[in-house]
Amino acid sequence: MGSLTRRQLLAALLGAPLTARLYGCRPEREPPDSIEGELLGPDLRLGHRLRQPPPLAAWRDAPQRRTRVAIVGGGPAGLSAAWRLARRGERDFAVLELDTKLGGTSRDGRSEVTPYPWGAHYLPVPGRHNHDLRALLTEMGALDERGEPAEHVLVREPHERLFFRGYWYPGLYPYAGASPSDLAELSRFRALTARHAESFRLPMARSARDRLDLDLVDGATWLRQNGLRSERLHWLCDYACRDDYGLRLEDTSAWALLFYWAARLEDGKEAPLLTWPEGNGALVRHLAQAAGERALTGRLVAHIEPSQDEVRLAVLNSDGRRERWVAERAILAVPRFAATRLVPNLPTEGFDHGAWLVANLHLRDRPIGRGVELAWDNVLYDSPSLGYVTATHQRGRDFGPTVLTYYLPLCETDSRASRQALLAAEHGDLAEAALLDLERAHPSLRSVVRRLDVWRWGHAMTRPRVGFLLGGARFEAGHPRGRLHFAHSDLSGVALFEEAFFHGVRAADEVLAA
Amino acid sequence: MGDADRPRLNRPLLFVTVLVIATSGLVYELLAGTLASYVLGDSVTQFSTTIGTYLFAMGIGSFLSRYVKNDVARRFVEVELGAAVLGGLSAPLLFVGFARAESFEVLLYATIVAIGTLVGLEIPLLMRILKEELAFADLVAKVLTFDYVGALLGSVLFALLFVPAMGLTRTSLFFGMLNAAVALLATHTLGHLIAPKVTRALRLVAILVIAGLALLFIRADRFTLWTEQALYRDPVVFAEQSPFQRIVVTRGRSTELYLDGHLQLSTADEHRYHESLVHPAFAVAPRHTRVLVLGGGDGFALREIFRYPDVEEVTLVDLDEAVVRMARRIFGAANGGSLDDPRLRIVHDDAMVWLDEHADAPPFDVAVVDFPDPGNFSLGKLYTRRFYALLRRVLAPDSVVVVQSTSPLYARRSFWCIEASMRAAGFHTRPYHANVPSFGEWGFVLARKLPFDEPAELALRGLRYLDDATLRTLFVFPPDMSRVPVEINVLNEQVLVRYYDDEVRQWDL
């Protein structure tokens, strides 16, 4: 991999045609640029240890600690399990998180200007039936006593804008120049999703299981089968799939496509979105408060040994020391690929984790662009990326320095190849990809970038490809095995906070009922 | 002159000359048309009359070319230089003229006729040089082709390239420089037809013209101070682009402050506005010890506030340092030096962010909220239910707030939307209005956490506009300004920005 030229790397990230257009005929292998910034990612060193941990025997002399419930993984799923246990009066648990920071793919960062997300950044207001999640949001003050979302947590207007043919337009759908038939297809598509609203529910475990047929066809084909051919509509749906699943429309299950739109409808209206400057890091922080000191970071669970009456865990600390943990039960709130390394013979069929690049651009001043004013979500029509989110938007700081969070899902069918390209790249390459892409909308962007940090998510999220959601392996994956319980958004096949929360709470309830 | 003695002529250079002449000729024509429709409005008629005049003047020019008997080459260079100066300065000249000249139309058409005549002279003179002096009859046809190409080029480049990239002023200066460069070139290509002494003088003039225009081109930003003048009635005496907005002050019979082109105050009647803004709230408030002012960095509301001897501490939160700096410099006398009062503390921050971060500040007794109208989302947020909820947190139960709320007459839904949003945040409100001639009917909302009555008596005597009798009339709303049903302005759905936009369009404010 090390032999890739910068151009080839950029092509792997942005796609060959766009790279050719943007990178043009610049010389290959330029020296890394001078933009300051760091290359970040889940601790690769520790992750590597997970793949090849020392044998179990190495823990023979390690000190032993006891807890009733060991929760492996301190992302939203693990922390939701902890929250549930704590709220139900069970205090004897421990969260073991390998990273030095809690949150998993919902983690955040902070600068002197503003906090900002590194991953998940919004949550649609949950429907009336989603009592548990609504209870969490009420605790946080995001819903008021009457169950109404708090004004300052709802995404502030202007919500989104779209860079289309050289100009920023309000909203997400490219209305400029749309033909009457484009618009007719858009409203027909809306009517179709509204008709399905009853079958699709969040969390997805509450959705009807009788539309297996939809999971066996991809989104693009399904649209065409329904007579929907508008390029703009296909773009909108493709954007939605890339945004939520890191997949192209033609690889995404039509079930997942409909789920994206229909599950968020409440009384025929799209649920408004909740957000915080640090993104879903705010949810993580609240959940972590409930876990308190029982959430431990820098703890890699290397082996799990279940037996008749207890579960033994071999834990490697970030400082190199070893611990043996003994628990009555364990909740595995880790991604599927990590769980299979800990527990032999887990069904893994169909789990496919996509890679994502996230960049945080620290700006001295607002970027200049033609068209409507800076919004919360800023999307580029003609781009493999999802554009960027403005961290200072929600607080109402509309002038001066800010942080933009740029999202680039690597949607190639072969997720391993994308992952390798991503991990092979240097900071300069990834920064260049983000800048080249955004410069089309903001030609003078470089002059206001003070710093550009990059996060490489090798296994960002599982992808709902055709046939996966309603296939057997996924359902089986969530069933408890003896004293082991499973949580994590992977089990839903769609990486959403609602799903992580649902599985965390469910696993905690299983433990409480046992 | 026999064939053998004919000097060699650099044909490519000649074609470049024609191309430039034709292109810039057309650009001047388009510039005048665009500018006239820009400052006078009604683009279609303005455009066609200016262009008609221009074409007519070109006819005069070519007719006049017959009267040039001798020294044709020298005259040609002189005409070029004339076109360079007049054409190059045309846009800035007309912008400035629009603000200062008694009759702009006279200036406009005089300029157009002058430039048209000079441009009309150019090609016929050049042809005569080619035909008579140099006996290049065959070249003439080709020259005409280049003339057409140049004209086409001019019209395309003008709209697509020059105006978007450089603006009118710089486009005009740029083509002036090109014209002068052609004149310089001609002293070289046609040098042998002009006396050496004259050639040297012409060259010097050409270089000076290029240098002068180039200087203006580089300093065009300063220049916009004048050219911006087109937008204002009175002479611009101050203009600054702060990171947040464009600040302009004009001075005629009165001094006026504009932010982003919107009138903020006129010294002719600002006392009506600021007395109405401040004193009703002070009449209701039981204490005036700690006062909060949001927006209003011009210092006029502060002047009214500092009239009360019991005011001990005023906190002013204004986003823009440049407004305060400007007000100290320009309105220091008019606002009574209020910005330098020792009781004042100035904070430069976004008022919403500041309120969010100062929830636990000791409560203020009076809050005066005076923001620009909700013309965009970042101003609209300062009129949301959330904003008023944040404001509530820094007030005691009996404290009083007043909010500048646009015009209940011109922007009726906007006015009542602000009032309704304040009620939605839990305030009891008493809307009122005053007549401020330079704005028209202007509205305010007085509010408090506890129910209260309209003030009947001022806490201060000797004001210019308000006395007790006038005060009471402010709270009466005639039918054409009375309450209308509206939605509430919230951060996630800023209906107010849409109401205001609709209403502004309607009245063409």
Ligand SMILES: Cc1cc2nc3c(=O)[nH]c(=O)nc-3n(C[C@H](O)[C@H](O)[C@H](O)COP(=O)(O)OP(=O)(O)OC[C@H]3O[C@@H](n4cnc5c(N)ncnc54)[C@H](O)[C@@H]3O)c2cc1C
């Ligand atoms: C770039 C990006 C943007 C996203 N945007 C959104 C969004 O806007 N809204 C949304 O709802 N969702 C979004 N998501 C999806 C997001 O993944 C979920 O919302 C949520 O974070 C999933 O939580 P989880 O607990 O299931 O998994 P994770 O977040 O993956 O948490 C798993 C945790 O387990 C830890 N772990 C793994 N192995 C071990 C081990 N052996 N020992 C100890 N600990 C271990 C990991 O370090 C990690 O902290 C986004 C994801 C990404 C990558």
